[in-house]
Amino acid sequence: MGADLAINGNRIMALLNLNPGPKVGQIMDVLFDQVLDTPDLNTPSAMETLVLSPGP
DSSP states (O other): OGGGSSSOHHHHHHHHTOOSSHHHHHHHHHHHHHHHHOGGGOSHHHHHHHHHSOOO
8 A cells, every 4th residue: 555655654754753653554544545536646745745734
């Protein structure tokens, strides 16, 4: 799954100052679902924007 995203867990951890753990996987799951719905979002810049945007 994560290999299909334009961003990886290491980048997510760097952007959010996170340590490895389940939170990173949860974020990647959300991103993957969003890319399934809107494939055009699968670019590094769009993924980073999504990661940095406040969640619900």
